[in-house]
Amino acid sequence: MDYDNSTAPTPSPLSQSYDHPNHFERAGFSDLTVGNSRVTQHGGTNGQRSHQENTHSRSVSLSFIRCGPRTGRTVSLSRSTEKELKKSGSDNGSSSSEMCSLSDEDSLLVKRYFGFTKVQFRCGIALVLLSIIDMMGFGIFAPFFPVVAEKKNLSELQIGFIFAAYPMAGTFGSVFTGSLLVKVGAKFIILAGMFWSAGGTVCLGLLDKSPEEYFFWLCCACRVLMGIGSSSAFTAMFAVIFREFGDRALTAIGISESLCTIGGIVGPLLGGGLYSVGGYYLPFAVLGGMSMIVLFVCAALIPHSQVERQVNAVNPAWLLLNLHALFSSLFVIVSFIVISFISADGALFLTHSFGLSAFMIGVFMLVFTLTYGLSTPIFGWIADSKNIGAHVMTACCFFGGVAMSLLGPADVWMNCFGWEQRQQWLSFVSIGIVGMMLGGIIMPTFGEMIIAAKHMKLQENELAQYGLVSGLWNLSYAVGDIAGPTVGGAVSSKCGFSNTSAIIGAIMLGLALLKTAHLLYLGRQTRENTDDDSSSAFDGDDDERQKLLGTDQPSVQA
Structure with a gap:
């Protein structure tokens, strides 16, 4: 979290530099949380008032705190706590706009769609679109490509190798992206991978007129380009989903996997229909154009991520x-x-x-x-x-x-x-x-x-x-x-x-x-560790009892 002292108001409980959670307690706030969570208690500036909160928290940005894009470090306060802060600020001569103002970034964390915040909802839509277009790309040329390849005098082994080149290249793309994700930036990798995949798709559609002796190798090259791009995009996209959704990441991925079956169903039907209407090039051209549209949509939906050049690649x-x-x-x-x-x-x-x-x-x-x-x-x-x-x-x-x-x-x-x-x-x-x-x-x-x-x-x-x-x-x-x-x-x-x-x-x-x-x-x-902890706790109680009672105790005889 960065601090901008130039915009700080006059000294007050809210204009102090809170670089540690305990500083909030010193200012009279007994239970403040960071991010999108609940606030259970709050106190006034004199540290005497406390009140139970059962409402959802509302993220507010204090005027002296400058939060970068998607830092996730905004201060979360309940609605009544926000009113207390505004009232306290007015009592100390500070305007309410200086004390508490809802920023655009905070509003993304507050507003919810189907139980998800706006940022989570945007990332979920991006993941679904990326999954659907990938499944369509997997099945759109399956109905006709083996027939075209056979006309180019390719064997079944060569046709199978063309299909296998996609996941083979994906192994390299996933390892490379997983190692350098933070160094390069998640959003950049997602968009670059989608661009590579779309470009490989369009290039594959241009190979119908290529000479037979080069057709196999050019098809393998295009499939490699598509595999690297798709695997890189998904590796970075899953990392963004884990970061944004937290404990609900698997629910989001499960929903996307369910919806991406649409692409698996539509892809072969669309590919066969387009091939019968416009020949070999048309299915790839349509899929490449749809991929570029999804790229621009994802560019608008996916939040920016911080780039750290000094992080070691693992x-x-x-x-x-x-x-x-x-x-x-x-x-x-x-x-x-x-x-x-x-x-x-x-x-x-x-x-x-x-x-x-x-x-x-x-x-x-x-x-x-x-x-x-x-x-x-x-x-x-x-x-x-x-x-x-x-x-x-x-x-x-x-x-x-x-x-x-x-x-x-x-x-x-x-x-x-x-x-x-x-x-x-x-x-x-x-x-x-x-x-x-x-x-x-x-x-x-x-x-x-x-x-x-x-x-x-x-x-x-x-x-x-x-x-x-x-x-x-x-x-x-x-x-x-x-x-x-x-x-x-x-x-x-x-x-x-x-x-x-x-x-x-x-x-x-x-x-x-x-x-x-x-x-x-x-x-x-786990059971052994629990038993050890319990026995150590009992031993500690016995030692404490002996210290309190003393070692020389009179014996009681019947």
Whole structure:
């Protein structure tokens, strides 16, 4: 917090330099808080009056305090306390405008939309728009790009590598952004990443006329540019969400994950329609233009963040030394292995096993997307409010592993139940359960990584800590997104889709059991520490009693 002495009023209880919370008490304010919180008590200038407050606090900026953009260090006072301050200022000869004035920055903290402050609401809208446009970019060219690539004489392996270049580049972007977030500035990274992604999208749309010998390499270059830009933007955006929302960050991310399913549904439909109307270039041109519009909207919505050049860069991978972060990273990896594997190989399985039409395959994928999208805000709220995120994550991983083994179902289940043919209804039910459980696995991972970052203290700056968490999360997402279609596809070619799903389910079950053992160990350690504290407290009471009573006490004989 900076102080501007040039605008300070005449000496009064409010014109003193309050560089420590105790200074407020010396001026007669018994319980002042900083930021958007409640004020329970206040006193007059003589320190004698006290009054219970049950109303929400109202942020006011004192005239001698100069707060920078989004410092979060404005003084919060209740409405009645503000009146007391104005009255006190008028009694001391100071005008009310000098004493208490609501600034624009404070009004952003006070006004609420659906339970969120105006700054939080703006950041939430920016995250939703960024998520929707990213999901649209993922699916908009999926219906027609393999056909165009095949006309360019590309093999299936080359086409798969073009798709995999996006998450591969994302690993670099997430690590780079997580390390240098505070040095460069979160807002700048978000806007720059969106610009890179939009530019790569437009360039990819121009490659239809390129020579065949260069088409593959140019497509890979454009996908790399898109992957770096998107991963950088999301890494910085998640860090901003953690900073602005605090304990409600997972609820906000869950809501955005739910709404971004709109992009996953609209993207393929829009891409196929635009391609049939205007050819190869039109879908990419429309998506690039929409990305630029979202960029300018986010530039207006996202608050500025402080840049600190002197902060040391730390690799987010260091968080893996903490078991909370290590398990969370593994949960994220296995979750996106499931998502990318089903997205890549699920359609062929449904066609060969049940002979489903393209419409029914779309319904299958829609069930998967909707159950995931509907479950994320629920599990995000549970992880935020109930403080049981690790337990929810473990339970959902266990049941998700069972559902994955039933997705085919696997041969072991076929022999167990005596089924001669695969059950179509079981596949639809299982994919719904898998989508729901993935929401419960993914949402609590953010909170677990934040616990690791605060415990290890790799960065003192709060935004830098959130940058490390976001960087590790996006790195884990990219690894899972790469492994799903590549490793999963390789295993599926040997064992089949059903048995590969069962193998992934077995991995999920094993991970859930390991996390259960970790939780049991933490619970035992907590109980031992509690018992030690209780015994030390009793020992302290006995020592104090002996000091009071003295050591030489007369014995009482019957």
